[in-house]
Amino acid sequence: MTAQTLETRVEHPDRLVDRKLVLYFFLAALVYLFISMLGGMLMALQLIRHNPFSGFEIFSPGRWRMIHTNAIAYGFLANGLIGSMFWAVPRLTLRPVLSSHLSWFIFIAWQAVVLSTAGGILFGQAQGLEWGETPTWIDPIALLGLALVAINFLPPIMRAPGPLYVTLWYFMAALVWTFLTYAMGNFMPEYFVSGSSAGAVGGLFIHDLVGLFVTPIGWGLMYYFVPILLKKPIWSHGLSLVGFWGLAFFYPLQGIHHFLYTPIPMFLQYGAVISTIAVELVVATVIINFFGTLRGSGSAFISNLPIRWFYTGMIFYFLTCLQCAFQTTLTFQAII
Template sequence: MGQVATSMVPTEQGEHQLADSLVDKRLVLACFIAAIAYLFFAMLAGWFFSFQFLQINAFPDNEYLSPGRWRMVHTNVVLYGFLANAYLGALHWCTPRLSLRPVLSRKLSWFVFVAWQTMTVATILALLGGHAQAVEWGEAPPVIDVGNLVVLVLVAINFSIPILRMRGPMYATLWYFLIGFAWVVPLYLTGNLVPQYVAGDGTGAITKLVFYESVQLGVMPIACGLIYYFVPVLVGRPIWSHRLAMAGFLCLMIVAPWGGLFEFAHGSVSPTLHTITMVGMLGNAAVAAMLIINYVASTGGAARSNGRTSVARRWFAAGMFCYLIVCIQGALLGSSAFQDVVRFSDWVVGHSHLVMFGALGFWMLGIMTHLLPSLLGARCWWSDRLNAWHFWLSCAGLLIMISALMIAGWRQGSMWGEPIPWASTVIAVVSFWALRTVAGLVIIVAQLFFVWNILMTAVDQLSRDEEPHQSNTNHPEPQSSYVQ
């Protein structure tokens, strides 16, 4: 396995040689641009919604601007607009490089891209128009679910067949991708369509179960695979232990799914099954520990040997730290005593933001920060300083937001047990909601810096392209530490 680790690790040189023949860079760029546009839109939607908590609603008569509907737009656009597009772009970048084969069909890839944007826009319009389904993170009406399902099948086929046709050893990333592709379709089907038509009064159980399993077997495997690809690229040396990465893969598939039972901790689950739940949660923690250990061991000392740490690597480091906190919180949520206090409170909302933006979002922004200059045809970013501001403001905003939400949530949960009017529990946390709105503004401003940097990098590159005869002599050397 050691040979696998050293021979299959992607290198910059190898990337350049294979890029033109295997990867459609325009498609990757399109996916990332869509992801960033949706991220910005989703954040504005969430920010708009947050003002309702301060009794500020500028459009009380307009149902299409109802804060409740925009709340659903916020979460759905984050998942299907930002995260899915970022995943799609990153998958198109690294899967062909690792499998040494292009995707099954480039035309299919473009069709998937266009279809996915169509479904996402349809989701937004449906939600604002007052058509929703009571499945959290899957509020799009069932007819859109069917469309999403078809597109997901096409994605799985387009990536999986070239991987399965590979000869020779496979790098850990592809193993993680395969399990993600294999499970995302049945889990989406079970989570979004079955509760609407089949499961009847057990839909709560099924929905919550599938939500947990979707994260464990759909979202996380892809994220783990991407980390095991991009961290060696960023650090410039192989992953510390390929064997550990594969152990994490097996643990993710065999042990972690049993943790889905924790959703029934308050139900009629027997003590034996509750014990199994805890084993599953430990399996989940083991996967996280293996990923984090591998990451730390792979990156340790690299900063000193390679000079200043790139912003892309900082995104991965911060994302890994958030992931560690998320896992600890996940273990706490497995405890009934802890759930008694925080269940249904803002604490869980803080936890969700830490997962979606802190861990997954930071990793995707790290990938984009690493790849976008090359995709735009530039040698480096227009401004490293703007990238640094993007990173630090995002971190600061997230830290303030989750701190405010978690303190508010704990306060809410504690007060619910006291014999006081419900309104008192609302008044007690309004100041934290105000802080959350401020934090949201900080995060939005951070993304503005990112968007501005992308635009200026593209404009700068265009101007260089128009002056090819001067480019070698008149332009100063890039100040950026990034060289693709």
Template sequence: MIDVQPAERETPRHADLVDERIVLTYFLIALFYLSLSMVAGLLMALQLIRHNPLDGIELLSPGRWRMVHTNVIAYGFLANAFLGALHWSVPRLMLRPVLDWRLSWFILIAWQVVVLGTGVGIVLGPTLQANVSALESLPFALGAQGLEWGETPVWIDPLALAGLLLVAVNFMAPITKSRGPMYVTAWYFMAAFVWTFLTYAMGNFLPQYSLTGTSAGAVGGLFIHDLVGLFVTPLGWGLMYYFVPVMLKKPMWSHGLSLVGFWGLAFFYPLNGIHHFLYTPIPMFLQYGAIVSTIAVEMVVTTVIVNFFATIWGSSRALITNLPIRWFYTGMVFYGITCFQCALQTTLTFQALIHFSDWVVGHAHLVMFGVFSMWLLGIMTYLFPRIWRTEWWSRELCEWHYWLSAVGLFAMALDLTLAGVFQGYYWASLQPWEVSVEGSQPFWVVRVFAGLAMMAGQVCFFVNLYMTWRLSREAGVSRVVPEPQPQAHLATHGTN
């Protein structure tokens, strides 16, 4: 490693900014949760084709597994992976470390308590409360909260909110200290820290304690969609605006256009959520408002996609040779497809057909795995060997990881989308419910195999990861650890 004295430097050293151990720990924990969520998803898929291996076990009933599947992917995999990527990108982008590394480690532990508490609450909560007399009289449910994507038990919510506040404080410190025009990634991150906190508070507390009926439903709709649009979307796009230029070694095509995308998201996304509740008792002007907002966001999405594809114009060979870039751009293509689906879904005619059907499940998988998980897996593909200072053990396994994940996900999304259309027409024809269930069986069988392909892809990744780690151990490569704070010698200029 090149050793340059601080006095001679204008830019701080990577080692002063990034604690690679915390990045690594977050990524490994995230991958554990990804595996858990996939197993839970597989169990649900087997239940639908009437081959549930855990049939009759109350604690492991499909209803609880399903919530474990969704919550673990959102708060276990995505949140942990995002936090790992943020610990890499924020300090390097702002040329300042996070507020305090001890706080970072505390947040890491606290967040695992939140995720594990959520899992335990969902699985054990209802049974414990029904069988232990001391718990029966509690004024709140130990199990899942009755809010889609917000099933985090109510007793975990305050801790989760405190954790999100600490995350915001820890990462906002380097961002707010910067001077001069900010790069678009910093805008996205800054907004995400505020939005995630507010969205979580709105969704988990307002319907629980102060709102009832349709009003609570409307806020629930906002929460569901804002969780995607104001938590994972700004973090995901922020990371893409950072990693894509870094990997392509060329700047974004238009930074101005990226700012149009950011401010468009800021102003038009928050009202989107009610488009999940078309045809409900929510007043039509509000439903139409959500549709208008969705159209606005479609335009915003177009600006972002145009910008990224204009950036890779002339460097398209990177899509073949550079695996992380391929992960990123595949995710962007899936993002375009999901947004196109959104445009269809928010038309009242189309909504009447696909509401409550597997179309929505396919759409959710396309967003959560096809877009954000793909981006994060691409980031991991880039960062693991950098952190271990060791090449990937096998390029072939990296390729298998990509292809099994991408093809498996695409097959699953296509399959569920078609299933949704079929189910919609079954219901519209007023045939008995069982007919639609029987008609869905072939689609659900395909879904199991598509899911198995995705799982096989992750197995390739884990094997490759383990072998690469062994290589790094044999070579005795040491990771970079930040020096104790405060880093008074860090340069204060040149930040973006």
């Protein structure tokens, strides 16, 4: 790539990013967020023994509870994160995604998958797995959609000039991990394993969907936006890679901590406890890196709204992982 070509690409970001597509992903995410909150409210009404739709099976609380979780995972989060990647990847790689037509097909097809999932759940076709309630006939379609997302993003990342920035490490990993996690959680318990083995796989799926899909893309976006907002480089690129490899090594192992003191072999439970504590240390490295970046620019936490959102979310994520690290120990489990 010549300097002139590089300069041209930087001067014309609209040639790299389809702003309309990004906007549509964000609007879809907001719609699903509202639907999810509506489903959560309908479910919560049961806690005060009030069901405004009593007698209507399609509006039963159990089904709307599944609408609540699936609309968040695959509607709100997936649309928001994929839309953000359509913004960040071309700017980091200085190349557009593989295909504009494929990008729009992915957007339309993914909304069809989410809406079909909702319809299947409401009409009683849900699978009996937390966060894996998508009807069996949708699973292959959703998996194909995830493959298309990876196919669209990986070529510009692989052809990016120079060393890859840590954001692209996280994005590449998320594209692979999400595909494998979805396949594991929606196919193995349904067709290949049963009993406590299915429970173990279900625990891994519940956690890996958060830790290997939401977390890497979320951290990647922070590593992209925070230096831009603060107008300074990340404090330590080396520490950012420690966080990445720590997440890659420890997070996939901890899902079984949902099933402590069960028939699942104890060595797997011990491994889950250790890896859960280790993940808290990994998260601490990310926290240190971002606060090191903020050092000398503390006023941005007051004056810059996106920085406040990023850092507030990061702090709460750290506290959640800290709670999890304590609560997953067998000592805590004996108490609670």
